[in-house]
Amino acid sequence: MSQSVADIRIVPARAAHVRSIARRMRQADRDEVSAASGRSPADALIFSLRKSSHAWTALIDGVPEVMFGVGDINVLAGVGAPWLLGTDAVDRHYVAFLRRSVGFRDQLLRRYSTLRNFVDVRNRASIRWLRWLGFTLSDPIEYRGHEFRLFELRSD
Numbered sequence: 001m002s003q004s005v006a007d008i009r010i011v012p013a014r015a016a017h018v019r020s021i022a023r024r025m026r027q028a029d030r031d032e033v034s035a036a037s038g039r040s041p042a043d044a045l046i047f048s049l050r051k052s053s054h055a056w057t058a059l060i061d062g063v064p065e066v067m068f069g070v071g072d073i074n075v076l077a078g079v080g081a082p083w084l085l086g087t088d089a090v091d092r093h094y095v096a097f098l099r100r101s102v103g104f105r106d107q108l109l110r111r112y113s114t115l116r117n118f119v120d121v122r123n124r125a126s127i128r129w130l131r132w133l134g135f136t137l138s139d140p141i142e143y144r145g146h147e148f149r150l151f152e153l154r155s156d
Contacts, residue, residue, distance in 0.1 A: 006060050008096055013055035017064035018045045021057075024087040032120035033085065035146035041085070048083050054111075058086070058100070065089035066097075070108055070115070078113035084126075091125070098132065105133050109155040116152040118143070 022042035033044035045067055049055050055069030066086030073079040090097050108115055119126050121140050130137065130151045140147040 006093055006096070007062070008093065008100070009059045010056050010100065011059060013049055013052075013057045013067050013069060015046065015049065017057045017067060018042055018049070020064045021045060021067055021085065021087060025085060026088050026090065028120070028123045028125060029085045032123050032126075035120055035144060036118065036148065038144075045085055048085065052083075053080070056104075058097075060089050060093060063089075068104070070112070073116070078111075080108060080112035080115050081117045082108060082115050083117060098129070101129070101133060105153070109153070113155045114152060115154075116150060118148040119151055121147040121149055 019042065022040070022045055025041040030041055033039050033041060037044060037047070039047060048069065048071070049067065051071040052069035053072050055067065057064050058066040058068075066084060066089065068082070068084035068086075070080040070082045073081050105115075115135075119130060119137070121127075127137065127149070133153070135151040135153045138150040138152075140149050142148075
């Protein structure tokens with residue numbers, strides 16, 4: 001993975017970003033959304049965007065490459081479900097991605113006491129990233145014929 005200098009901007013996510021990201025979505029993310037929901041990449045992005053209380057898009061050199069956000073699971077208990085779907089640009093710019101993701105993790109933990117969601121056991125890059133961010137992962141559970149792991153991070 002080579003690192004190149006790029007202009008990376010984080011902007012509020014918009015439906016207009018969906019098509020560009022969906023067309024080029026990394027294979028591990030395609031496999032995960034298909035296994036979890038049966039949705040296409042575009043439908044998964046639209047669904048996630050609509051269900052989010054906050055969502056952003058990373059533009060790299062002006063091109064939408066990653067969409068991410070958080071949805072409310074339980075507002076009273078302060079539980080949110082973070083998500084991220086992107087292109088192979090994440091791998092090409094992984095150092096910048098890692099640095100920025102820490103700031104967004106901290107921002108979400110100021111709003112939510114607990115962050116939790118599921119990750120496909122085959123999505124090894126996402127599992128490494130989640131562990132690096134401090135999330136704990138459960139043993140695999142089966143859902144729709146595929147194995148997933150619950151990931152969770154608490155603010156306390």
